[in-house]
Amino acid sequence: MPPLEQALSSPNFPFYAHLRDIVCQYLPKDCVETIDRTFFVADFAHKEQKRASGEPYIIHPIAVATVIAQMHLDVESVQAALLHDVVEDTEITSSMLEQEFGSTVNEIVEGVTKLDKLRFHDYKEAQMENFRKMILAMTKDIRVILIKLADRTHNMRTLGALRPDKRVRIAKETLEVFVPIANRLGISDVRAELEELCMASIYPMRYRVLKAAVTRARNNRKEVVSGILEAITGRLKEAGIEGRVTGREKRLYSIYRKMVQKELQFREIMDVYGFRIILKDVDSCYRVLGQMHNLFKPRPNGFKDYIAIPKLNGYQSLHTSLVGPHGVPIEIQIRTELMDHMAARGVAAHWSYKENGSKAVSTASQKNAQDWIKNLIDLQQSAGSSLEFVEDVKTDLFPDSIFVFTPDGTIYNLPKGATPVDFAYALHTDIGHHCIGARVNHHVFPLSRSLQSGQSIEIITSKNSCPNAIWLSTVVTSKARSCIRQYLKGLRSQECVLIGRRLLQNTLRSVRIESLTQDQIQSILDNFNEKDMNALFSDIAMGNILTVAVAKFLDPDSHHHHELPVKGTGGLPFTFAQCCMPIPGDNIIAHIAQGRGIVIHNENCKNFREEDRVPGKVLNVSWNMAVTANMDFKTTLLIELNNRQGILSEISNAVDIAGSKIESINSDLKDEKTFLINLIVTVKDNLHLTSVIKRIKAVPNVISVYRRR
Template identity: 85%
Template sequence: MGEDKCFIPKCEGTTPLDQALSSPNFPYYEHLRAQLCSYLPQNLIDQIDRCFFVADFAHKDQKRASGEPYIIHPIAVATVIAQLHLDVESIEAALLHDVVEDTMVTEQMIEDEFGANVRALVQGVTKLDKLRFQDYKEAQMENFRKMILAMTKDIRVILLKLADRTHNMRTLGALRPDKRIRIAKETLDVFVPIANRLGISEIRQELEELCMASIYPTRYRVLKAAVTRARNNRKEVVTSMLTAIKNRLKESNIEARVLGREKRLYSIYRKMVQKELQFSEIMDVYGFRIILKDVDTCYRVLGQMHNLFKPRPNGFKDYIAIPKLNGYQSLHTSLIGPHGVPIEVQIRTEFMDQMAARGVAAHWAYKESGSKAVSTASQKNAQDWIKNLIDLQQSAGSSLEFVEDVKTDLFPDSIFVFTPDGTIYNLPKGATPVDFAYALHTDIGHHCIGARVNHHVFPLSRSLQSGQSVEIITSSSACPNAIWLSTVVTSRARSSIRQYLKGLRSQECQLIGRRLLQNALRPTRIESLSEEQIKSIVENFNEPNIETLFTDIAMGNILTVAVVKFLDPDSHKHHELPVKGTGGMPFTYAQCCMPIPGDKIIAHIAQGRGIVIHNINCKNLRENERGPGKSLNVSWNLPVTANMDFKTSLFIELENRQGILSEISNAIDIAGSRIESINSDLKDEKTFLINLIITVRDRLHLAAVLRRVKAVPNVITIYRRR
């Protein structure tokens, strides 16, 4: 340990600034330092100067993939943190976040030099590369789990991770194309929703733009050029509207800041995809933001804007009275400007504008300035979310289960419903009365037996809609139902139900499991289980005894259909279904691999979705999802499938020319198939990639279709999605 402590030089007799100035990389640090001086006192700047010197010394021989000194990355991460006006510990952790992983500096050295809090922050951001995992995905799951759990102790961990990911996304150009796309997709799937959930729009919007540029570079360039053209064409109109708004506010003696606002490229792209619109059909590309001193003035200005320009029907949203799930507040109104140009106006206070940009991170800005206004909507929502995460961690059985629950909780879309006394609750889209019951209180959820929506009896499994009034009916003798796990969507409800079920007395679980299995066996000829059958079941499902099997059935870990199929392999004969071996249970075909007769198939028992038929080589099925209790061995019922059509997906790469799509459509028609849907994407200037969903009877029929399409001139290649 003595040697370790000597690794960080002390430089006795010099100031921290002298140490920083001695580094050849000081010019990279200078801009960050100037930014920090604008909001931190000098004694804290001295601490950060020392921290820069230590980080620079630790990384002195390292280079980034671009060939630049590695210290540029920690400085850039610290700069993002400084833009959010976070505290000194966050800045120090940003500068040191990679030293434990990539250098000889240890966590103990960091604590000795900069304190336990900085050590904890660095520890939370550090990846788990030194551990051994079965595969890359498992490693990613465990990294994500560790990051989220560290965040529950200190939310600054996730802010550091978002800043780290932001700079990595800015510098993706030095990586291979496949790695760029993988990192960008991971960012879009995980980090963008987290930034949105915490209300940090500055980071969320930049990450979305960077992800789009990496995943869809051609679409990004084309859309950017279209927005630039539209901006130039409407420049005079937009300027005149800005002047009109400012003049109207001046006439009304309303003090305000008015800003022109251009819709983000990713936001435009997402709207085009979701609503299947051309760019010319996107109306509100431009808008204005009016920033005021208080809430009352916001509503006054709304009236002024509706007098100045005509409002569009259904174009008004009041996020001040009913904030978004992440705490965002503002008035939004869509208007028709001069020459019929549609615009969106956002009206908010200065405080709301800061919350919209920085979300939960704004808490530290107010804390540092000495303001007492730290109990913001963003902060409260973030704290509630973190409490949910702690509950999830306690009830989750594995990293995979935990991560899936967290992702479920990151839904960007939400609804609002009312209690009978008018209190508003935000819930994810698709939430049921059971989700609402657990949102009110865990005990109300546990004892829920029914619901009334708008004074009418409402099924517990049906999704709620925005604006509904919900009343929960309870009974002291009621308890959670395992079936609820397949319908609830909030992590709080799911974790509470799991915790209750895990806490049931063993005898109760066994009794529930036994009854479930008896009910499932009723349609078969099996009335009671013999000792030999019990022994074979226990061995097949890797259970120590029949009691634990019943418990796992009650907990939803093993589905009764799997046990019935094992006991009665011919149970499918009672039902003439296209697939044999499902025990007569309903099933769906996986959309990822779209199996057709002739493919080798497997039935996956997906929690909440029932039985899903996959191609046996489908990459979306992990090894742990193929074992007993998680899957069934099935096969095609060929006499039944002979007269049926099945959907499958084809990708066609072609050189574009007039009439080629018509020829492809004609070839498919001649082959006895039909097109269900078609999508196209520009691969490069001359080549298009067409995605078709077509109907076929089996693999032989598909081969005939492929031969016909391959014969069409200018078709480069055609293949089926696996």
């Protein structure tokens, strides 16, 4: 029986028909026949199964394959999407799949099946071995993660059949794990849909209120939008430039995130009118930019050229902010058809088919993804543990990038906080290994200082220099950390011991310890679980133990302590954690964080993990009350209230009467009547905080006040 007739014989063919229409638009006839046969096998395998909603189970694989087809992925991807659950949930085996559909489809299905077994409760759990497995599955064939993203998209669309608590758990997992991956791969269509679905599940009331407000705002401004559209279209015709112009709709999650992060009111965001101009070539983009700046007045510092300097995920476009008719703010994105296609599909566009059936050429997004995956493989080989590996990947998943230049004008993208050492390794591993200094904008620049966008960097090298273990505490790129670790691991044992010995001696001298007694040596070895001092020195050289922890263990009551509000840091500089904002009276602990030095946390802080509570990473510290008595400390209060006129003024007055100051304030809508106020105030200690809370609680219409930890 021909494949199409097999497919038509299924009672579930109507569900499959839409997918088939999509693949017919871009795949050759023989590929469509292969997909028909694949559907028939998947349908037969799942024929006895039902979803939680009572619908035939085959609806889910079809929906996943539809998302894949909408990305215009290749035939193997669509096949694997249809079959992604058969090995785990049915009697069909991997060997049967390979025999019927080939090794490529079977390997992709196997990769997705392994990912399906991973369950994350939140990003912290995902940080460990499961997250490592997921990232490594992606490095073998990136289509594995594309199908997993499509699978998660359909699951998020159908969360309604689950309990509310399960909906929230899955949505948070999606927002914290899968959305960053979609963003890093440049697949904005999938990322945007997942963000919207996550917000609807985690904050259903806020989502409904915001959606209604956006609908009203869009209806109220139709005339303004159409007027600006006509002006832009008319200017393009006058200039003889072909292109299409559309109004750019702001996504709900994007609006919500801007309101929270930038503390903006809804009307401030919706007063900005967004438009997108799609053109044939890059030359037209820059010509149209000039036309738009003639048509409307450009805003200072409102232009970004992501065509010349693409984002890390390959995104390209010109962005400009203008002042439109009657002073309304306008944001315009100008790009080519290919750039628009890439912005929506990112790395997935690599498998797109041209009209003649051949694969599309490699793109900036594909090259970025390939470089990233090559980097992940290098990290896997050099990482000493799952935690170490994931910490490195996290830097790449959440990049806040800067761009810098070589002296000859070549542009490099680096994560925010990158140092000249990061830049040296970005140029070449050998340059990083032999780096001894840097000049930034022709001036000598410290290797440990963070770079800024637009700087020109020249790296100074010496054949006799080698990587320094201290660099591990300042570099931020995963490539730099990976290369430094690999070099240190390759050092001869004797060299490692010498480096570690020198680092420890320098730190001990800073706290006036010139030599160690035999009893002190034995105490150090016992505390840090080392068999001898050479093993300790090696671990110090590798960056596994920080010398400050050894110094603090030997000298818990340094002569510097009386000057600082916290005792037990060995006189070394420290910062207070912004996640828990400890204040005098709290039980505190110090964490030695690579790249940030000593950070003081509340002992019960949720961000302070069990794996961090090991010798070499923590210091036992306490408050120096004689010093803190004359200091102010910041802490965050969450206030729930029924809004009324003048209530913020009364809260501010209550804080003032209690002898405190407001550092910052922002609000969020909990439901139609209730607001949540996030208030950062200054206090002396826990007792003073209790007084401030008591005063605020006395304000009418305040429902609750509690400290955010």
